[in-house]
Amino acid sequence: MADSVDQIFVHAKQWLMSPLEGHIPDCLIQIVSSLLNIAAVLGVFLTLFALMSVLERKILGRMQNRYGPNRVGPFGLFQPVADGIKMLIKEDIVPARADKVVHFMAPILIAAAAILVLGVIPYGRNMTPFVIDGGILFFFAVGSTTELAVFMAGWGSNNKFSLLGAMRAIAQMISYELPLIITVLPVVMVVGSLNPDKIVFAQESYHFGFVPHWFVLTPWGATAFILFFVSGLVESNRTPFDVPEGESEIVAGHMTEYSGFKYATFFLAEYLGMFAVSGLAVTLFLGGWHAPLPGLGFVPSYVWFFAKLSVLLFGFIWIRGTLPRIRVDHMMNFAWKFMLPMAFTCLVSAAVWHYSGRRLSGWLWSFAIIAVVYFALSLLLDARRKFTPRTYRFAE
Amino acid sequence: MTPNPYLFIVVFAGVAITFPLLPLALAWCWRRFFQPPKPGAEKNAIYECGVESIGDAHVQFRSQYYLYAIIFLIFDVEAIFLVPFAVAFTSLPLGAFVAVLVFLLLLIEGLVWAWGKGCLEWDVKASNR
Numbered sequence: 001m002a003d004s005v006d007q008i009f010v011h012a013k014q015w016l017m018s019p020l021e022g023h024i025p026d027c028l029i030q031i032v033s034s035l036l037n038i039a040a041v042l043g044v045f046l047t048l049f050a051l052m053s054v055l056e057r058k059i060l061g062r063m064q065n066r067y068g069p070n071r072v073g074p075f076g077l078f079q080p081v082a083d084g085i086k087m088l089i090k091e092d093i094v095p096a097r098a099d100k101v102v103h104f105m106a107p108i109l110i111a112a113a114a115i116l117v118l119g120v121i122p123y124g125r126n127m128t129p130f131v132i133d134g135g136i137l138f139f140f141a142v143g144s145t146t147e148l149a150v151f152m153a154g155w156g157s158n159n160k161f162s163l164l165g166a167m168r169a170i171a172q173m174i175s176y177e178l179p180l181i182i183t184v185l186p187v188v189m190v191v192g193s194l195n196p197d198k199i200v201f202a203q204e205s206y207h208f209g210f211v212p213h214w215f216v217l218t219p220w221g222a223t224a225f226i227l228f229f230v231s232g233l234v235e236s237n238r239t240p241f242d243v244p245e246g247e248s249e250i251v252a253g254h255m256t257e258y259s260g261f262k263y264a265t266f267f268l269a270e271y272l273g274m275f276a277v278s279g280l281a282v283t284l285f286l287g288g289w290h291a292p293l294p295g296l297g298f299v300p301s302y303v304w305f306f307a308k309l310s311v312l313l314f315g316f317i318w319i320r321g322t323l324p325r326i327r328v329d330h331m332m333n334f335a336w337k338f339m340l341p342m343a344f345t346c347l348v349s350a351a352v353w354h355y356s357g358r359r360l361s362g363w364l365w366s367f368a369i370i371a372v373v374y375f376a377l378s379l380l381l382d383a384r385r386k387f388t389p390r391t392y393r394f395a396e
Numbered sequence: 397m398t399p400n401p402y403l404f405i406v407v408f409a410g411v412a413i414t415f416p417l418l419p420l421a422l423a424w425c426w427r428r429f430f431q432p433p434k435p436g437a438e439k440n441a442i443y444e445c446g447v448e449s450i451g452d453a454h455v456q457f458r459s460q461y462y463l464y465a466i467i468f469l470i471f472d473v474e475a476i477f478l479v480p481f482a483v484a485f486t487s488l489p490l491g492a493f494v495a496v497l498v499f500l501l502l503l504i505e506g507l508v509w510a511w512g513k514g515c516l517e518w519d520v521k522a523s524n525r
Contacts, residue, residue, distance in 0.1 A: 030400060034407040042415065088423050091433060096440040111416035112409070119408050130404040137479065138405075159442045160453045171461055174468040181475045189485040256443055261423045265416050329518035332464070336516045340471070340507065344500060347478075351493055354486070 006300045009040070010126050037129040041118050049271045050080035056317050063321035084264070092260035095158065102156030107258065107265035110149035114272035116142045121279040122200050124289045124302035135196040136188065139280060140181055143235070146273065147173045150244070150254050153266075157257035165253025168328060169244035172234055175335035176241075180231035182343035183224040186350035187215055187284045196280075200288030210294060214287040219367035220349040225285040227343055229315070232277035234331075236270055238316055240323040241331060278312040279305075338377055345373040463515045467507070474503050 013036055061068025069076035120135040122128040147170055154166020191202040203213045215221030234241040245253035255266050286308050289301035349366040356362035442449040481496050
């Protein structure tokens with residue numbers, strides 16, 4: 001019974017496909033099968049995007065002691081529909097001096113890249129849209145297209161704010177892409193595969209019968225997860241790293257000259273990128289679709305995946321409601337002088353964990369290495385000693 | 397029947413590019429039939445906080461961006477070298493790991509050199525203070 005609920009979507013797809021078998025050529029069947037997978041992914045994530053856009057505003061509202069949207073439909077839940085209609089009927093203004101082709105292509109490319117990376121994440125048992133051996137590599141290869149699209153938006157607009165925002169976006173995205181890629185490597189090392197499904201299967205069993213095998217519970221995994229999450233915040237241009245589109249400094253960064261649905265497309269891409277990075281974090285470090293306790297296996301696998309995804313997304317919103325924007329030089333220093341050395345430490349620490357037999361001693365050694373590097377870096381980067389005692393020249 | 401994942405990528409890429417075009421086409425139809433555009437010299441000008449934009453936007457940028465880009469290039473290529481090592485890691489002897497560690501240390505030495513040289517300072521004036 002539990003198994004059939006778990007596989008309900010896989011069976012539904014087989015049932016939909018069964019009338020076609022034998023009637024049309026194999027190649028067409030594969031295309032129909034792909035289209036069904038794509039329709040499922042797009043349907044789920046567009047619904048999630050609509051929900052997230054209203055829930056984010058409501059949660060932020062509660063954090064700031066106000067109600068948030070509550071007028072359109074029950075509890076303001078139809079707000080995304082109203083927003084969508086408004087975006088569709090707004091006039092789409094393209095500046096006369098803009099590079100029309102590049103200006104038009106940028107939102108399409110950014111949305112296409114954000115949709116494409118959702119294809120390699122395992123959403124449940126047998127529920128990966130497409131299984132390729134280099135899935136993780138595909139994710140990063142397609143994901144980094146976003147940088148190109150952001151720069152196209154900035155350059156094509158021929159606006160000073162846009163170009164400034166695009167330059168800042170490129171600088172911060174390339175700086176944080178290194179920790180993002182290098183923190184994935186320890187997991188790939190330990191599993192020995194770039195295939196997301198194999199990475200999820202490697203986190204299947206439980207220590208002592210109840211502690212899950214998730215990589216986030218090892219010292220190198222926990223460090224890599226935090227670094228990955230912070231880099232993910234930057235890659236999706238979320239607060240506190242929203243320097244490229246800092247409203248109070250450069251209007252809206254690379255989106256300044258966009259209006260109508262092209263503007264909405266950038267938001268769609270930002271949210272889909274956030275879902276993709278959170279989904280990859282769940283896959284790599286939080287055990288994918290596995291249950292956190294052995295007795296909870298009767299709950300369908302996709303429920304666990306989306307529960308973990310929601311926790312991470314709530315983290316994104318919480319951070320946005322809590323932290324102020326970081327200054328650009330602080331952000332770059334943090335990337336190169338802290339995140340990158342710590343990411344390399346994770347790599348070495350995971351190797352030590354592997355060579356000392358993946359047991360408690362390995363756990364302690366790996367913890368020791370990370371702690372030593374962390375304290376060395378924090379002593380090196382301590383900015384407090386630069387400050388002199390404050391003198392009140394005019395108050396005295 | 398084993399599905400060919402690379403066919404899927406092609407189909408998915410096609411759908412992913414078509415998908416954002418659909419609402420844009422819908423918006424174009426709306427504009428075509430119900431909301432004819434009314435362009436104007438000021439409406440279609442480049443936005444710049446209420447004043448007229450002076451000169452071209454494609455100006456020179458500070459060289460720090462370029463330095464970061466070069467350091468990024470080195471480490472990104474290195475990350476690509478590390479991917480095959482990471483996949484093969486579980487079947488490699490300890491010696492191979494030490495060899496990769498030497499490779500890593502050489503690159504970290506490069507990072508330390510760039511750090512000491514001041515290439516990682518965003519605001520050069522502030523760091524000299």
